[in-house]
Amino acid sequence: MELEVRHLRVLCAIADTGSLHKAARQLGLAQPTLSTQLARIERALGAQLFVRTRTGCRPTPLGLVVLSRARPLVAEFAALVTETRAAAARAAGGCRLRIGATASRAIPGWLRLLRARVPRVEPTLEMNASANALLGMVAAGRLDMAFVHEVEGSPLRVPPGLRLRVLVEREPQFVTLAADHPAAARAEVSLADLSGDRWMIDSTVDGEWDALCRVLRAAGLNSDILHGDYLTAYSLAAIGEVVTVSQPTAPVRTDLAIRPLEGDPIGVRLLLAARTEDDLDDVYPELETAYWAVAQEAPAYRKWLQRAHPPGPDACRNGHGSPVPARWPVAADLRSR
Structure with missing residues (x-):
């Protein structure tokens, strides 16, 4: 068996998540399939790369050496693919916008607004339960941006170089x-x-x-x-x-x-992450509009916002510093753009 880039991605995903189950979910594989792949990789290298425990997987000393070589290779290959696809899209007169996200009701309206604003830009969506995995994909060039939530008390691992835009500083759960x-x-x-x-x-x-x-x-x-x-x-x-x-x-x-x-x-911080400020500027207004539209459509949340932030001189800012629109967008806003 010859090692390929996809095998290196498997090793990086297991190391990043610390779990075969979470790595399989991140890679879109069944856990037995991932376990079989890891066993084949270890047989090909003739050594154990991870120690399996009841609480997850951790790299062996040799595994750490392999990962130190694998990560830059995976990142370089991802950058090559990204640049090639972007060049091909420009040559064809269009552009794909690769968006990752954790679960949110704002996503359908966000994508609709982006398509309506720039018809030649086609947003694609990759969902993942792990915000950390999505941030890693943005940093590696596999996604252009990611809309994620950070649970209070559990800071996300933000890769160096990523730019963040806060949509809501603290959304109550x-x-x-x-x-x-x-x-x-x-x-x-x-x-x-x-x-x-x-x-x-x-x-x-x-x-x-x-x-x-x-x-x-x-x-x-x-x-x-x-x-x-x-x-x-x-x-x-x-x-x-x-x-x-x-x-x-x-x-x-x-x-x-x-x-x-x-x-x-329980609270979460809602974040948009990208590699440049320009990338954030390009899509943030549509995300903000889509989010406050679904907020208005949720009766319990609408009442909570009205109670927590009653009309007054500071009505356009919530108690945590995040903007609350003076006039929330309505569903018609999404249809008319």
Whole structure:
């Protein structure tokens, strides 16, 4: 077996995520497939590159040597591909805008606005639960920009050279529970109201598991926390099996209630990352418009914003320094551009 660039990407992904499961998700592979690839690479080199433990994978001393050579090769190849594709797009009279993102309801409107503004620019989208993985892809030239969230208390690993633009300094995270849950009758839910509930969290989302554990411990609760993707979490929440953390812009469903948590104990910072300030300037206004449009369409979040930032001299700034538009964009804004 001869080593190829894709094999080096596998090694870098495992080292960056510290987990075969997370690396497989980042690379779009099944975990058994990734495990088989790693075994073949190690056989080809005649040495073990990673130590597998119950908590993840860490490089062996030899693995660190291999990674020190692999990373610049992967980065150089990614830059070559990026430059070649850009040149080809320019020659063809068009341009692809490669966007990465963690989950957000603002994304469809953002892409629609970008296409309407510059018809010859075609945005492409790559979703990933890991904000750190997306930032690494921007730094390596595999994406042009990434819209990500940083969970409070779990700083992202921002590669050197990336430029960041803050969309919202602190977005409160709400709780989603069954519509007939006793706490759903309240406009704001305390953690004590949920003391008898199990939680479900997607642990592949950077920082979210740790944030919930910290918050529950601070409240003196020892609630069970289950791992699962958020589609499953919402389905189980609807029948009262679990409650889950959700973005305040989450879509309204008749079988679910989305409520603020008392004291807003969990927050995230919303960031746009790119390699240059010009890249940020090119797409940020459309992202801002799309975000505040979905914020207006989310009843619980709209009420939270109105309560937290009532009209007045400072109505256009929220309590954390992020701009709150005096007139929020509406859905018609997205259709008319």
